[in-house]
Amino acid sequence: MDKGWPHEIVDVLGVGVSKADVRMLRDFLEEAVLSRRQLTVTFANPNYVMAAQHDAPLRELMNAFDLNLADGWGVVLAAKIFGTPLPARMANDDLTDDFFGMPAEKGWRVFLFGNAPGTADAAAENLVNWYPGLRIAGTQHGHWADESGRIAPADVDRLVDEINEAKPDILHVGLGTPLQQIFVTENRDRLEVPVIITCGAYFEHLAERREWYPGWVLRLRIGWLYRLYREPRRLWRRYTIELGAYLSLVLRHRVRRGRRRHDARDR
Known part of the structure; x- marks a missing residue:
């Protein structure tokens, strides 16, 4: 699984979760962009870990990524119960400064692909206001799946070409699980992008406001309860x-x- 990105892996019910902190993530991001050696990043939350118990292809997809970060305190708690604690929760919402502030500082180009039409555009508009100097290489919505739940090969080819033509350093893919993992694993060899990150509905959070979770929610570690309140x-x-x-x-x-x-x- 290391593919040039060696780090410790914690087994959480068959899903390999990366024992990573923010410093390691930032180091890996910078090395990938500078060396042009591809780094793929996805996230494991309790819902996905549960689904992977009965879905071997999903488990294989998640374990195929270079980094599989702990999205949710449930995963952090499980690792602690198993006697192999993780440094911290590492969800997309926790990493906005790292995923966009760092590229703004370094001059890296970022492409947002996914979520409903217009959402990535709204997210990009907010991001360039929050992080002056951030270079948005392009945006594209994620509503491409047909009745089978997959993206037609012709559309995949067009999307890969569009992304490559934009020449991003970092690509965020928000298609939902498992479609986003399928898109990345099946096309990573064709995507000329050093860093590829799956992000689910992250653009929706970015399009609304910078702090999707209020600070007090993060301090109390009750993001799940806040989300339940917002979307019961x-x-x-x-x-x-x-x-x-x-x-x-x-x-x-x-x-x-x-x-x-x-x-x-x-x-």
Whole structure:
């Protein structure tokens, strides 16, 4: 998995989560852009980890990325329960200054691809106001999937050509999971971009305001509760039934591992 980006990996229910902090991420970003050696970045949250238990292709997709960052305290908590703690939560919303402030300082070009028509444009407008000097190489919406849930090959070719012609240093892909991971893994060899980052609905947050989560929410580490408050119809199941099932699975896995270690000592 390291592909030239060696770092420690923590196994969270079969999903390899990168033991990374902001300094490592920034170092990797800079090395990738300067050396033109490709770095792919995705994120693991409890919802994706749960889905990967029953979806081997999704698990393989997530594990194929160079960096798989911990998106959500549920993943950080699971790693701690398993005895392999992670440095911090590393979600897109936590990394706005790094993903856009750093490129503004360095003069790197950024391309925003994904979300509903107009969303990436609105996000780009906010970003250039927040980070003077930021160079937006291009924007493109992400509504390309057909009835099968995939993007037609002809459209993929056109999108890859458009991105390459824009010559970005960093490409953010917000198509939702697993389509964004599929797009990146299937086309990374054709995309002439040093850094490719999946980002889900991140542009929606950037298009609305800089601080999607108020500071007090981040300090209390209750981003999930704030999101549930904002979008109850869409997220109630994820943050109640699915989160409960995830934590139950984590604890059962921890108990089983403890029993195996105990049995091994007794033999």
